[in-house]
Amino acid sequence: MATKQQQQSAPTPARPKSTNGVINGTKAGEGDSRIVVIIYGQGQEKIVSVFASVLGKPYRLASGFSAVGAEDHGTVIGVAAADAEVDIATRNKALVVAINSHCVNLGMPPDVRLSAASDYEFLYTEQPFFRRDLARFIAFTLGQISHHEALITKPRTYFISTTFPDVRTALSNLDILSVGSDAVEIRVDLLKEPLPDGTFSSVPSLSYVGEQVMLLRQRTELPIIFTTRCTRENGRFPMDNPELYYEYLYRAIQWGCEYIDVELWLPEDIRRRLFEQRGSSRIISAFHDFSGTFKWPSPQAQSIFEESRKYGDIVKMITIINSMSENYELEYFRSQIKLNNPDGPPLSAVNMGQLGQLSRALNTFFSPITHPLLPIVAAPGQMSAAEINGALSTMGQLPKKNIYAVGSFHFAPSAYKDRAAIILSNSGENAASVIFALRSLNIGKIYTVGFKALGPLASGVEPFTSIESVQRVDQPFAIISALPPEKSHLVQPLLRHFSNGKEGQNGAGLGKVFVDLSNGPKKGDPIKVAEQSGWTAYGVADTSAFTTVETLRLLVGQNVPYSFVRLASGRGLY
Numbered sequence: 320m321a322t323k324q325q326q327q328s329a330p331t332p333a334r335p336k337s338t339n340g341v342i343n344g345t346k347a348g349e350g351d352s353r354i355v356v357i358i359y360g361q362g363q364e365k366i367v368s369v370f371a372s373v374l375g376k377p378y379r380l381a382s383g384f385s386a387v388g389a390e391d392h393g394t395v396i397g398v399a400a401a402d403a404e405v406d407i408a409t410r411n412k413a414l415v416v417a418i419n420s421h422c423v424n425l426g427m428p429p430d431v432r433l434s435a436a437s438d439y440e441f442l443y444t445e446q447p448f449f450r451r452d453l454a455r456f457i458a459f460t461l462g463q464i465s466h467h468e469a470l471i472t473k474p475r476t477y478f479i480s481t482t483f484p485d486v487r488t489a490l491s492n493l494d495i496l497s498v499g500s501d502a503v504e505i506r507v508d509l510l511k512e513p514l515p516d517g518t519f520s521s522v523p524s525l526s527y528v529g530e531q532v533m534l535l536r537q538r539t540e541l542p543i544i545f546t547t548r549c550t551r552e553n554g555r556f557p558m559d560n561p562e563l564y565y566e567y568l569y570r571a572i573q574w575g576c577e578y579i580d581v582e583l584w585l586p587e588d589i590r591r592r593l594f595e596q597r598g599s600s601r602i603i604s605a606f607h608d609f610s611g612t613f614k615w616p617s618p619q620a621q622s623i624f625e626e627s628r629k630y631g632d633i634v635k636m637i638t639i640i641n642s643m644s645e646n647y648e649l650e651y652f653r654s655q656i657k658l659n660n661p662d663g664p665p666l667s668a669v670n671m672g673q674l675g676q677l678s679r680a681l682n683t684f685f686s687p688i689t690h691p692l693l694p695i696v697a698a699p700g701q702m703s704a705a706e707i708n709g710a711l712s713t714m715g716q717l718p719k720k721n722i723y724a725v726g727s728f729h730f731a732p733s734a735y736k737d738r739a740a741i742i743l744s745n746s747g748e749n750a751a752s753v754i755f756a757l758r759s760l761n762i763g764k765i766y767t768v769g770f771k772a773l774g775p776l777a778s779g780v781e782p783f784t785s786i787e788s789v790q791r792v793d794q795p796f797a798i799i800s801a802l803p804p805e806k807s808h809l810v811q812p813l814l815r816h817f818s819n820g821k822e823g824q825n826g827a828g829l830g831k832v833f834v835d836l837s838n839g840p841k842k843g844d845p846i847k848v849a850e851q852s853g854w855t856a857y858g859v860a861d862t863s864a865f866t867t868v869e870t871l872r873l874l875v876g877q878n879v880p881y882s883f884v885r886l887a888s889g890r891g892l893y
């Protein structure tokens with residue numbers, strides 16, 4: 320349970336409904352134009368000068384809020400904590416924005432009355448001091464930057480649900496964990512605060528949570544999603560006192576968390592207050608159904624969306640399903656929501672469990688993801704970014720990337736130019752992205768086994784009709800198998816037939832690249848056969864890692880080492 324001291328502080332300081340400064344394209348907004356007053360702890364006046372320097376303004380120290388007037392516009396004001404106590408409650412909220420700064424090295428928690436009465440609170444460490452963190456905090460809370468505006472324009476976004484009992488254990492791996500993510504979720508309900516008697520607090524105190532959020536923010540540039548998941552929705556936060564949620568979630572706004580997860584079951588009054596007081600933070604209205612009775616094509620689903628959007632910048636709906644077809648029902652729901660609400664809010668909706676994994680790949684906004692390095696998955700059926708990207712590429716949703724990435728690893732794209740390739744597949748659809756990718760590498764003739772290319776993909780593509788036709792083919796440079804796992808061994812005779820034994824004297828490179836896209840238990844080992852026959856062979860784990868690298872490069876603008884992605888992708892889909 321939260322401490323008594325914390326429960327006394329359930330403030331609702333006024334703040335502008337929303338600040339007007341958002342990043343518009345690349346242009347930073349003006350943001351909150353009120354006078355910035357920094358409350359500082361004993362011996363910490365230097366933090367005022369750092370705030371001022373980050374904001375590019377002069378500063379002065381004042382004896383209290385009553386000593387700040389309109390003439391101070393353009394100057395950052397510092398007020399000592401002891402002085403702030405006297406008149407913070409009666410400050411002119413239209414004139415000043417009060418930021419309680421507290422150095423955690425001086426002990427936690429900060430003065431809880433100041434925490435409660437301030438507009439925002441900046442927790443920091445003296446050593447090491449992260450100016451980057453301060454810059455981001457102040458730019459965000461004052462509305463000079465907005466991650467959200469940029470995020471909603473991306474075609475796909477993900478957030479990693481961290482499930483650590485103490486984020487300290489995650490810090491050294493945080494970069495690895497957050498590759499491919501657009502935001503990091505801190506599951507506050509899963510934090511475990513150790514108590515002096517060796518047990519753990521049933522609810523981590525605000526003091527512990529504040530420090531955890533600070534540590535996380537110091538180490539990541541990604542926006543933070545602050546989540547207090549309740550016991551009924553697969554979390555650990557107790558449901559008997561809704562005000563406790565208000566207390567924690569409001570504090571998260573004060574700490575400058577970019578996203579606040581507010582569960583839909585909470586009383587409307589609490590949801591409304593949080594929405595009105597959210598400042599620059601964005602509210603994710605969250606609904607989870609574990610009953611197994613929820614249906615996407617129902618008036619209930621519609622009304623949940625309508626109720627969620629009342630106090631949500633993002634609507635999240637997560638359910639348990641009983642059949643595969645409910646994934647299609649969700650896709651229909653998603654398309655209708657988009658059609659009927661072109662101006663948002665964005666919908667993040669997935670089905671849980673293994674049956675629901677398709678929907679995790681198809682969801683485009685804020686797909687929750689996990690990572691093999693996390694202690695537990697945050698919800699049944701959660702997948703990693705590598706798994707989702709693997710699934711998408713298998714479905715042809717990430718065309719081009721597999722083969723191009725392979726080409727750029729051991730061979731320059733020019734190596735493929737005008738050479739022959741063979742594709743094995745049991746359907747044209749499965750092979751479409753392969754043909755597309757090979758074309759983008761200027762491959763010469765493409766021979767197909769097991770399918771006939773139709774439509775625009777068919778030109779320059781010729782089927783193998785018999786074993787004799789194999790004999791007539793030039794040495795292929797690439798063989799790509801998109802066969803299902805149980806048939807993947809059928810490629811082996813071809814690999815042997817075009818083995819490197821036939822390579823020309825000068826080593827000009829004949830049969831070179833073999834890619835097996837099948838994922839699942841196989842008869843035989845085509846990769847081994849390929850390698851024994853002199854091919855450079857790639858399996859699905861390689862191609863999905865390449866795909867992830869390329870996807871990250873293209874979508875997130877981050878370069879991630881292939882070897883690292885390959886190591887980190889861990890489990891396969893099956």
Ligand SMILES: O=C1C[C@@](O)(C(=O)O)C[C@@H](O)[C@@H]1O
Pocket residue numbers: 480504506546548580605635637669671687688697698699701
């Ligand atoms: O709401 C969600 C989605 C989730 O429940 C999932 O199904 O992946 C995981 C939670 O951590 C997150 O807050």
